[in-house]
Amino acid sequence: NVLLNIKCAPSLALSFSNPPPAKYGGRHTVTLIPGDGIGPELLSHVREVFRFSCVPVDFEVVNVNSALETEDDINNAITAIRRNGVALKGNIETKHTMPSSVKSRNNLLRTSLDLYANVMHCQSLPGVQTRHKNIDIMIIRENTEGEYSSLEHESVSGVVESLKIITRSNSLRIAEYAFQLAREKGRRRVTAVHKANIMKLGDGLFLQCCREVASGYPDITFDSMIVDNTTMQLVSKPHQFDVMVMPNLYGNVVSNVCAGLVGGPGLVPGANYGRDYAVFETATRNTGKSIAGRNIANPTAMLLASCMMLDHLKLYDYATVIRNAVLTTMNETRLHTADLGGQGTTSDVVQSIMKIIQSKGQLTADF
Amino acid sequence: RSTAARSTADSIMNGLKPEPTCFFEQMQTVTLIPGDGIGPEISAAVVKIFESAKAPIRWEERNVTAIKGPGGKWMIPPDAKESMDRSKIGLKGPLKTPIAAGHPSMNLLLRKTFDLYANVRPCVSIEGYKTPYTDVDLVTIRENTEGEYSGIEHVIVDGVVQSIKLITENASRRIAEYAFEYARNNQRSSVTAVHKANIMRMSDGLFLRKCREVAENYKDIKFTEMYLDTVCLNMVQDPTQFDVLVMPNLYGDILSDLCAGLIGGLGVTPSGNIGANGVAIFESVHGTAPDIAGLDLANPTALLLSAVMMLRHMGLHEYASRIQTACFDTIRDKKVLTKDLGGNSKCSEFTSEICHRVQDLA
Numbered sequence: 001n002v003l004l005n006i007k008c009a010p011s012l013a014l015s016f017s018n019p020p021p022a023k024y025g026g027r028h029t030v031t032l033i034p035g036d037g038i039g040p041e042l043l044s045h046v047r048e049v050f051r052f053s054c055v056p057v058d059f060e061v062v063n064v065n066s067a068l069e070t071e072d073d074i075n076n077a078i079t080a081i082r083r084n085g086v087a088l089k090g091n092i093e094t095k096h097t098m099p100s101s102v103k104s105r106n107n108l109l110r111t112s113l114d115l116y117a118n119v120m121h122c123q124s125l126p127g128v129q130t131r132h133k134n135i136d137i138m139i140i141r142e143n144t145e146g147e148y149s150s151l152e153h154e155s156v157s158g159v160v161e162s163l164k165i166i167t168r169s170n171s172l173r174i175a176e177y178a179f180q181l182a183r184e185k186g187r188r189r190v191t192a193v194h195k196a197n198i199m200k201l202g203d204g205l206f207l208q209c210c211r212e213v214a215s216g217y218p219d220i221t222f223d224s225m226i227v228d229n230t231t232m233q234l235v236s237k238p239h240q241f242d243v244m245v246m247p248n249l250y251g252n253v254v255s256n257v258c259a260g261l262v263g264g265p266g267l268v269p270g271a272n273y274g275r276d277y278a279v280f281e282t283a284t285r286n287t288g289k290s291i292a293g294r295n296i297a298n299p300t301a302m303l304l305a306s307c308m309m310l311d312h313l314k315l316y317d318y319a320t321v322i323r324n325a326v327l328t329t330m331n332e333t334r335l336h337t338a339d340l341g342g343q344g345t346t347s348d349v350v351q352s353i354m355k356i357i358q359s360k361g362q363l364t365a366d367f
Numbered sequence: 368r369s370t371a372a373r374s375t376a377d378s379i380m381n382g383l384k385p386e387p388t389c390f391f392e393q394m395q396t397v398t399l400i401p402g403d404g405i406g407p408e409i410s411a412a413v414v415k416i417f418e419s420a421k422a423p424i425r426w427e428e429r430n431v432t433a434i435k436g437p438g439g440k441w442m443i444p445p446d447a448k449e450s451m452d453r454s455k456i457g458l459k460g461p462l463k464t465p466i467a468a469g470h471p472s473m474n475l476l477l478r479k480t481f482d483l484y485a486n487v488r489p490c491v492s493i494e495g496y497k498t499p500y501t502d503v504d505l506v507t508i509r510e511n512t513e514g515e516y517s518g519i520e521h522v523i524v525d526g527v528v529q530s531i532k533l534i535t536e537n538a539s540r541r542i543a544e545y546a547f548e549y550a551r552n553n554q555r556s557s558v559t560a561v562h563k564a565n566i567m568r569m570s571d572g573l574f575l576r577k578c579r580e581v582a583e584n585y586k587d588i589k590f591t592e593m594y595l596d597t598v599c600l601n602m603v604q605d606p607t608q609f610d611v612l613v614m615p616n617l618y619g620d621i622l623s624d625l626c627a628g629l630i631g632g633l634g635v636t637p638s639g640n641i642g643a644n645g646v647a648i649f650e651s652v653h654g655t656a657p658d659i660a661g662l663d664l665a666n667p668t669a670l671l672l673s674a675v676m677m678l679r680h681m682g683l684h685e686y687a688s689r690i691q692t693a694c695f696d697t698i699r700d701k702k703v704l705t706k707d708l709g710g711n712s713k714c715s716e717f718t719s720e721i722c723h724r725v726q727d728l729a
Contacts, residue, residue: 094565094566096564096565096572096575100568100569100572101568102568103568104565104566104568107566131499131500132499147532147563147566147567148566150566150568152567152568152569152570153569154569158535158536158537159533159534159535159536160533160534160535160569160570160573161531161532161533161570162531162532162534162567162569162570163529163530163531163532164515164529164530164531164532165527165528165529166527166528166530167526167527167528168525168526168527169526195617195620198515198516198518199515199520199530200520201520201521201522201528201530202520202528202529202530205526205528227621228620228621228623228624228625229624231599231621231622231624231625231628232624232625232627232628232632232633233628234603234625234628235499235500235603235625235628235629236498236499236628236631236632249563249617252563252595252596253595253596253599253621255596256596256597256599256600257599257600257602257603257625259600260599260600260601260602260603260604261603264600264604265600284596284600285596286597286600
């Protein structure tokens with residue numbers, strides 16, 4: 001029952017971006033981008049679990065080669081997502097050996113599809129040893145502008161300018177999303193993270209937009225905190241935070257700090273929502289090059305992300321079964337992968353998950 | 368209050384006649400800026416402890432307030448500038464930042480006056496002051512003049528704001544060189560450049576390139592590079608994997624405060640600022656705490672550890688170790704602690720305890 005309450009309630013907020021209707025006999029088609037590093041192996045495990053559980057989802061695989069300078073691959077992926085409406089992806093590597101005109105493929109995907117809200121829910125899991133217990137923080141990060149505008153130029157030789165763009169419309173949009181989500185999940189407080197004492201115009205605008213939106217939600221407390229103080233507070237007193245909303249770069253920092261607090265990159269799923277599309281991935285977007293191909297990566301984050309995707313497609317029963325199985329396995333300590341201090345391999349964990357799904361009696365394939 | 372502190376410092380200085388020492392150590396002058404709020408009392412505490420240690424330091428007290436110079440430009444008082452230019456070493460307490468005073472913050476003025484390009488914060492776990500993180504021992508070196516804090520912002524059209532982050536070759540090279548020199552001089556084994564060159568390809572890419580170039584000249588130090596988000600992720604899980612971190616301004620601001628949070632906050636964190644012409648100003652980075660100012664309740668640890676950093680910078684390692692040991696022993700023993708450290712002793716009692724220990728360690 002505790003497990004059921006943690007994550008399974010279907011989120012009404014997800015209905016902001018309407019899922020595409022299921023076609024072809026009730027089966028959904030979802031774009032799958034394997035990416036680099038541990039992406040391909042984790043996503044193949046997701047497919048394995050989906051096949052085993054008879055999930056009515058077909059994956060359209062689109063490979064993106066990070067070694068190429070042309071943008072054809074990523075444009076194909078974007079087209080596929082426009083067609084299917086939903087995607088599940090691994091992280092695509094950004095190679096430093098390429099010229100700086102070659103932009104991050106992940107960023108291109110997010111901005112082209114206008115996936116303006118990155119949502120991450122950090123919860124302490126009972127089976128994972130961490131320094132801080134009972135953390136429950138939702139992080140909503142503006143996902144398209146800010147420091148990630150990719151607008152840079154060398155004005156004079158040896159002097160580079162990088163532009164950070166903050167707009168009123170995007171700031172209002174993300175603040176609105178944050179407050180709506182907070183209300184739907186019954187959360188009491190929203191904290192805006194900023195550095196408006198230094199970036200008076202840019203972050204000042206962001207903060208002002210948050211305040212404007214906050215005035216429309218009198219049932220929710222709104223406060224703000226400067227980003228450096230926020231990180232200091234997170235490592236000493238994380239329980240003071242409830243829902244946090246922030247521009248792009250601070251979102252990057254805060255979400256990684258919170259992921260580290262609850263147990264690491266292998267545990268937390270992330271979702272990127274736009275008005276028309278939704279893309280699911282691990283929250284901390286790591287390529288995991290050093291552990292790729294060794295069967296030691298933690299499949300939890302990617303599997304939980306796939307459950308978030310199933311919720312988005314309104315396939316709640318399948319999502320619940322798989323999620324419960326993943327969380328039950330997590331609480332059997334000897335089945336932790338190396339990142340959690342255990343000895344288990346990725347396949348061990350996946351096998352355990354499938355065994356738990358089978359023991360539920362229904363939804364399994366006859367081989 | 369600052370005049371009271373000045374007379375305290377002077378009386379401590381004058382009360383002790385210079386004793387002939389076996390080693391004819393040169394007295395070195397340090398410009399002392401007590402600051403506001405609890406600044407004067409913690410500065411007096413540090414002076415007292417240094418006296419007990421018989422450190423060869425001659426304090427020259429100066430105040431910094433913003434004054435308008437010829438041409439209308441805000442500047443620090445000329446006697447403060449003259450003292451610092453001569454002594455090259457400064458120790459500073461917290462300065463209050465007045466709102467709507469019409470002048471920029473004093474910290475910013477000091478930074479610009481002396482071209483303080485490197486902010487150095489060693490973060491070491493304090494035995495006896497428990498936090499969830501033990502065995503932290505790292506140093507953050509932050510570029511302090513450019514980056515995201517250039518202050519260049521424009522409203523492009525109504526509702527669209529552009530902030531400019533500036534990265535230059537010279538500043539990046541300078542900070543990288545400082546980081547590697549620091550690592551070499553302090554027996555640190557590795558330097559990690561923190562960046563986001565996957566997203567900010569040109570700007571952080573330039574920073575990274577300069578770090579790599581400088582690393583070529585320091586083959587005895589291991590050089591690694593890591594994304595900012597990966598550093599944050601790993602820092603809260605296992606901070607022991609980090610040694611010296613070098614990074615541009617904003618990341619440095621965030622990470623240095625994150626690391627301060629790991630060891631117990633700004634009340635126990637030292638900080639040093641290195642300037643272009645050999646000037647170095649060491650400071651406590653906490654606030655002025657006006658609510659407890661003058662009540663003998665303040666904790667001088669941050670300023671004391673910054674002063675220890677200063678001694679090391681000046682090459683006076685023996686005094687530095689003794690004072691630091693005395694401070695850490697006092698905290699570990701838990702008998703005489705100020706309120707923020709979990710005890711209920713006064714600042715003067717805490718200071719006296721450290722003084723006794725320093726003398727015992729001689």
